[in-house]
Amino acid sequence: MSAAGTDRPSGTSAPERTPLSEHVADAVALLAAVRRSERIRVGHEAVGRVSAADRRAAVDVPGHDNSQMDGYAVATADLGERAGTAGAPAAGLTMPLGPTIAAGDPPADHRPGTAAPIMTGAPIPRGADAVIPVEESEAGRFAGEQHGAPAHTVTLRPATTEPGRYVRRRGSDTHHGDVILREGQVLTPARIAHLAACGVTDVEVIAPVRTIVLSTGSEVTAAPADPAAPTAPDAAGSAATHLPDGATFDANGPGLAAALTAAGAQVVHVGSVPDDAEQLLATLRHLVTTHDAELIVTSGGVSMGAFEVVRHAASRSGVTLTFTSVAMQPGGPQGIGTLDLPADSPEAPDAPDGHGAPGRRIPWLAFPGNPVSALLSCELIARPALGAPDRLRLRLPVQLDADEPSPPALAQYRRARVLPSGQVRLAGGPSSHLIGGLAQADALVLVPVGTDTLRDGDLVETILLPGGER
Numbered sequence: 183m184s185a186a187g188t189d190r191p192s193g194t195s196a197p198e199r200t201p202l203s204e205h206v207a208d209a210v211a212l213l214a215a216v217r218r219s220e221r222i223r224v225g226h227e228a229v230g231r232v233s234a235a236d237r238r239a240a241v242d243v244p245g246h247d248n249s250q251m252d253g254y255a256v257a258t259a260d261l262g263e264r265a266g267t268a269g270a271p272a273a274g275l276t277m278p279l280g281p282t283i284a285a286g287d288p289p290a291d292h293r294p295g296t297a298a299p300i301m302t303g304a305p306i307p308r309g310a311d312a313v314i315p316v317e318e319s320e321a322g323r324f325a326g327e328q329h330g331a332p333a334h335t336v337t338l339r340p341a342t343t344e345p346g347r348y349v350r351r352r353g354s355d356t357h358h359g360d361v362i363l364r365e366g367q368v369l370t371p372a373r374i375a376h377l378a379a380c381g382v383t384d385v386e387v388i389a390p391v392r393t394i395v396l397s398t399g400s401e402v403t404a405a406p407a408d409p410a411a412p413t414a415p416d417a418a419g420s421a422a423t424h425l426p427d428g429a430t431f432d433a434n435g436p437g438l439a440a441a442l443t444a445a446g447a448q449v450v451h452v453g454s455v456p457d458d459a460e461q462l463l464a465t466l467r468h469l470v471t472t473h474d475a476e477l478i479v480t481s482g483g484v485s486m487g488a489f490e491v492v493r494h495a496a497s498r499s500g501v502t503l504t505f506t507s508v509a510m511q512p513g514g515p516q517g518i519g520t521l522d523l524p525a526d527s528p529e530a531p532d533a534p535d536g537h538g539a540p541g542r543r544i545p546w547l548a549f550p551g552n553p554v555s556a557l558l559s560c561e562l563i564a565r566p567a568l569g570a571p572d573r574l575r576l577r578l579p580v581q582l583d584a585d586e587p588s589p590p591a592l593a594q595y596r597r598a599r600v601l602p603s604g605q606v607r608l609a610g611g612p613s614s615h616l617i618g619g620l621a622q623a624d625a626l627v628l629v630p631v632g633t634d635t636l637r638d639g640d641l642v643e644t645i646l647l648p649g650g651e652r
């Protein structure tokens with residue numbers, strides 16, 4: 183990786199750019215007003231939710247000393263030296279049987295001098311300190327499984343006789359009071375099992391933020407879902423679908439809605455509007471009211487063109503949007519702010535007393551329109567603001583066929599795949615319209631500010647994304 187020089191050619195001035203970390207901090211502060219937590223049951227429905235508080239174990243796990251094997255509970259002092267680690271005597275060690283202990287039995291006292299048949303998970307009787315597996319008995323299995331008269335003794339040939347053998351101690355996994363789930367951790371199947379094992383039946387998790395996703399742009403159109411539309415596969419094997427001249431199928435609506443859902447939001451509406459500021463605002467006010475929405479996420483209309491609908495909307499009353507150029511690519515042009523639903527707005531919900539409800543201020547994240555820019559904005563800005571957990575980041579060597587230039591003023595997020603060798607390889611070019619490259623990627627490679635060339639073998643910060651399955 184080679185660093186760019188710091189000298190600028192005279193007569194040029196770099197645009198003022200906001201570091202990504204600053205913009206994320208603004209988004210986190212903006213969404214703080216709508217972030218809540220809720221209590222849910224510990225069960226399969228909790229998978230993927232994010233903990234909003236530390237949680238402690240309600241009991242020791244295991245709850246009692248218990249056997250790790252089906253075998254015989256013994257007091258090792260009773261085995262004496264005859265069955266020392268040098269090996270059991272050829273004739274074995276014959277002992278009277280104690281009472282049989284099953285999993286679920288209450289802990290009892292051990293009868294000194296006996297070997298008590300004990301099952302995996304059953305409580306070790308008080309006074310016993312080891313379990314000899316049934317395979318180390320002369321018969322190799324329990325008396326009840328054998329024909330003939332019930333046995334009163336067992337002949338053991340223990341491989342070793344050290345105390346504690348095959349005993350799972352109370353609390354050896356988790357102690358009562360241990361923190362078993364931390365704030366910000368995802369509820370994975372194993373964490374759900376651990377919580378359940380520790381007697382925790384409900385947890386506080388981040389509540390989904392009701393979110394409206396709106397694509398902007400007069401060119402943006404939804405792919406036809408008309409059941410009467412022709413669906414015969416074309417030469418390339420996909421359904422024949424007509425894209426009107428000049429139009430673009432809406433990638434950002436479905437993509438952002440999916441990314442926001444994965445980040446824990448509840449997407450209540452996905453749609454699009456043309457480049458008309460009045461229509462955009464009327465649509466948003468109507469949707470916010472109808473769905474009692476708490477967050478607006480738009481894509482497009484934030485850069486320097488003549489038809490930047492979100493920028494135009496920002497000059498209307500009740501809209502507070504700041505536009506900034508974040509020092510990253512993709513996703514540089516960003517808008518952030520609020521939409522007011524004033525008390526006297528015809529769209530404001532009626533209060534129970536029939537008078538207008540108090541006005542509301544809805545956070546608004548305005549992402550750029552290029553599909554990779556929109557999705558990476560969601561990944562890098564909306565996810566942390568919604569409280570979604572950080573992705574795993576690794577420093578990996580990048581595998582390149584040739585040097586890759588990078589704009590030194592920007593942190594560049596290149597799409598990549600992690601290789602089984604532990605290297606990472608770029609997937610497609612840097613342009614922000616290349617949604618196919620992002621779709622095949624399972625990682626982002628961060629080329630930091632100040633770098634003008636990425637070289638084969640450079641160690642790069644790699645952000646792991648879902649989709650790594652081969």
Ligand SMILES: Nc1nc2c(c(=O)[nH]1)N[C@H]1C(S)=C(S)[C@@H](COP(=O)(O)OP(=O)(O)OC[C@H]3O[C@@H](n4cnc5c(N)ncnc54)[C@H](O)[C@@H]3O)O[C@H]1N2
Nearest residue numbers: 397430431432433434482483484485486514550551552555
């Ligand atoms: N003169 C300048 N031009 C541009 C600049 C700049 O700084 N100066 N920034 C570029 C960057 S970087 C980006 S990113 C884009 C952002 O543009 P907008 O947010 O205004 O987005 P649009 O112009 O509406 O669209 C850009 C591009 O993406 C396509 N698009 C938009 N929405 C969708 C959608 N829902 N699904 C699929 N594709 C979509 C749209 O058709 C355009 O091709 O501006 C650069 N320009």
Ligand code: MOO
Nearest residue numbers: 512513514555614
């Ligand atoms: O910042 Mo834009 O997202 O590169 O195309």
